[in-house]
Each structure stands twice: as C-alpha cells, then as structure tokens.
Amino acid sequence: MTPAETEVAELCAELIRVDTSNYGDGSGPGERAAAEVVMARLAEVGVEATYVESAPTRGNVVTRIEGSDPGLPALLVHGHLDVVPANAADWTVDPFSGEIKDGYIWGRGAVDMKDMDAMMLAVLRQMVTEGRKPRRDIVFAWLADEEAGGEHGAKYLTSKHPELFDGVDNAISEVGGYSLEVDPSLRLYLIETAQKGLAWMRLVADGTAGHGSMLNADNAVTEVAKAVARIGSYEWPLTLTPTVHRFLSEVADAFGLPFDPENPAPIIDAIGPLAKFVGATLHHTANPSMLSAGYKANVIPGQASAVVDGRFLPGLEDDFFATVDKLLGPNVRREQLVHDIALETTFDGPLVETMISVLKEEDPTARVVPYCLSGGTDNKTFFADLNIRGFGFVPLRLPAEMDFAGMFHGVDERVPVDALQFGTRVLDRLLMTY
Numbered sequence: 001m002t003p004a005e006t007e008v009a010e011l012c013a014e015l016i017r018v019d020t021s022n023y024g025d026g027s028g029p030g031e032r033a034a035a036e037v038v039m040a041r042l043a044e045v046g047v048e049a050t051y052v053e054s055a056p057t058r059g060n061v062v063t064r065i066e067g068s069d070p071g072l073p074a075l076l077v078h079g080h081l082d083v084v085p086a087n088a089a090d091w092t093v094d095p096f097s098g099e100i101k102d103g104y105i106w107g108r109g110a111v112d113m114k115d116m117d118a119m120m121l122a123v124l125r126q127m128v129t130e131g132r133k134p135r136r137d138i139v140f141a142w143l144a145d146e147e148a149g150g151e152h153g154a155k156y157l158t159s160k161h162p163e164l165f166d167g168v169d170n171a172i173s174e175v176g177g178y179s180l181e182v183d184p185s186l187r188l189y190l191i192e193t194a195q196k197g198l199a200w201m202r203l204v205a206d207g208t209a210g211h212g213s214m215l216n217a218d219n220a221v222t223e224v225a226k227a228v229a230r231i232g233s234y235e236w237p238l239t240l241t242p243t244v245h246r247f248l249s250e251v252a253d254a255f256g257l258p259f260d261p262e263n264p265a266p267i268i269d270a271i272g273p274l275a276k277f278v279g280a281t282l283h284h285t286a287n288p289s290m291l292s293a294g295y296k297a298n299v300i301p302g303q304a305s306a307v308v309d310g311r312f313l314p315g316l317e318d319d320f321f322a323t324v325d326k327l328l329g330p331n332v333r334r335e336q337l338v339h340d341i342a343l344e345t346t347f348d349g350p351l352v353e354t355m356i357s358v359l360k361e362e363d364p365t366a367r368v369v370p371y372c373l374s375g376g377t378d379n380k381t382f383f384a385d386l387n388i389r390g391f392g393f394v395p396l397r398l399p400a401e402m403d404f405a406g407m408f409h410g411v412d413e414r415v416p417v418d419a420l421q422f423g424t425r426v427l428d429r430l431l432m433t434y
Helices: 002-016 032-044 116-131 154-160 222-234 244-257 266-271 272-282 317-328 350-362 381-385 415-433
Strands: 048-055 058-065 073-081 105-106 139-142 168-173 178-183 186-195 197-206 286-292 303-312 333-340 366-373 389-392 414-416
Touching: 002 105, 002 116, 002 350, 002 415, 032 048, 048 154, 048 178, 058 073, 058 154, 073 116, 073 350, 073 366, 073 415, 105 286, 105 317, 116 139, 116 415, 139 317, 139 333, 154 366, 154 381, 186 272, 186 350, 197 222, 197 317, 222 286, 222 303, 222 317, 244 272, 244 366, 266 272, 272 366, 303 317, 303 414, 317 333, 350 389, 350 415
Parallel strands: 073 139, 073 168, 168 389, 186 366
Antiparallel strands: 048 058, 058 139, 105 414, 178 186, 186 389, 197 303, 197 333, 286 303
C-alpha cells in the first residue's frame, strides 16, 4: 500500500476524536483543536500553512502547494472540520472514539466529512514526502462552521482573505464521488454538479387580540394555520433540471429501466437509500417546521408565525417564490430568515474528464454520472462568489449494502477503511494528473 493508504484511517480516527460539534449558537468547542491536528501533521512533512481564526476557537487552515506549470489555474480542495452534535446514548460506540472495528471507522464526522479531511492530509503528506509536484497549484483548505452556514469558515475566508484563493477556478469537496453498485460488473459514481437553493421563511399574520370566549373573525392563528396547511400539502409539479434529467437517464440505462420523464419514480426506487439525496431534486419543496403563537389558552394573540424550510431548483427561484406567495393568502406575509442560491454547472471540462478517467483507472467497473444535491455545501454560496466552479467529489468505493445517505448526521456514522484507501488513490491520481 502507498503511505497515504497506510495512514489515512488513523488520521481520520484522530480527527474524529477531536469533538468539533457545531450547535449553531456559538456554544460548541469550535474547530481550533482539530485545526491544530491538521497543522501538526502538515508541519511533520515541512508544509507551512496559514491558520485563520474567525472568532475564538473557530479555526481554519489553508495551504497552497505550488504546481509545475504556473500558467494553469489553481484547484481548490476543501473540507470542513465541524460536525453536527451526537447523542452518545443512541450510539453503539462512543461517537468521538474514532474506533476502528469490523473494517469501518466509527464516529461523528466519519462521512461528514473528516474522511475527506483525512484523505486530503494523507495525500498531501505523501506528495510532499515523495517530492512530487502537481501540474497546477493546489489550495488545500480545512474549514470551520459548514454545518451552521459557513459564517466562521468559507464566508469569512472568501470575504476577508480572498487572496488565499487567487487563481482558483475549480473546487472539489463533499457529497459526491461515491459509488452505487448496480451489479458486480457496474458501479455508478455520482458527481455532484448542482445544489438546490435554500429559503428559510417566517410566515407572519397580524390579527385582533382578544378574549378566547368571544367571536373573532380576525384570528392570526387561524390565518397562519391555513397558510401552513396550504404550503405543507401543496404538491409541487415535477420539474427536471438538466442535471436531474441526465442523472435519471443514466440511472435508467444502467438498471435497464425505461426512462419516462413524466414518471421517474421507478428510477428513484432503483437507487434505494440514495433517494434521500436526490429524491427531492425532482421539484421544489417547502416544509413547515415551526409554529409560534399565543401565551395563554383564553387569550387570542395579536400575532402568529410559522417557519418553513424551502428548497428551490436551480434556475427556478422566481417560480418558487411566486408559488409560495400565492399559497400564503392575502393576510400572511413572508419574511426571509436565510437565503442561499441554487447552483448548477455543466458536466464537462478538463476537471470532469480527469475525475472520470481516474475513477475508471482505479475501478474498471466505474460509470460516472452527474447529480443534483437537495441540500447545500460550502462549494455553493461563498466560493461561487469568487467565480469558483464547484463539484462534489469525495471518491469512495462503497459496499453494495451500505446505506451511505443514512450515515450523514445519522447514528453510528461510519466509513469503510478500504473506501478511504481507495479514495486516497483516486485523489492522488486526480491531483497529479489534472
């Protein structure tokens, strides 16, 4: 095995053992300790890195490896160091033990995304130790705060230190590059080329406050409840973006299914648990998630509100909001809580061609297809603002029975050791070839 393959599992376990839980309210431990691990492992092989702390304990690490051809645009490879919280009582193992057993590395962040953090470290360490230079500059970034929107990570760096990304035109990061086994002779590898947009909205109705025993035709709670019911029960029409259309066509062909754009359900069913990633990309979604009104049973409040988690398709943001506003009705207003763009890039170009070739070199059964992610990553908002084209590419050859989508933010999160070793080989080939 290569040096990167030999050490990647322990590097991943070491990072998992550092609790970087992000509670979204500033109360967590932060990423500094994990960033210090990254800095120490880089220093061992003589790599200097820039440490940027956007707030106390919110650490980011960035380093640039010089390529042999300064005329080529640079590539950004990034991962986030924070993780979502984990309740140890629900787990088979301590979620921050980084235990390696049964061929898996267990713990919070094993797939989201300390696996990639470790692969980046292992490949970079091997590259430098062996004295190999990539063709182009490679910027490696280990970031804070992705799980709470990137305020202390990607947003801070791109706004305050954009010079760290000078010359970068493409980026790779999480939620792509993993396999879906069709049969032993064919694996699909999904490359994320699109992400839905985000619209967290507060719905507010003002009414007439009064005693609960009296007639009230201007009840704010009633108005919000009706709007929530309309939005929550609305069936959004099927709308296939170019990425989703191609994905469905490729999957149908691989599984020997007919491709009916008017009825893609059989194709989504064929991909099993991965439907969690892509099932919601066939249309907009708007899910009511919070309600708030009143303070006493016999007092009709003067105001009521609800929160809706909306996700809109690339290129169709105006259509989404126009429909939401119709569903609100005349007596409910919409306030924006969080807004994030939708993004879609084409599945072409030298980086895509290199991703396809290196995957096939390591796995002759590989067939590479683009897909749209229903959520969002750091690739989208902040790096897109610097005109950096982002792809989801964490190469993992997974066992057919693994519920990979269920590992994200799930109980007993884990990643196969041999998948990480496969990933280091693919990532090394990509960085040296592209």
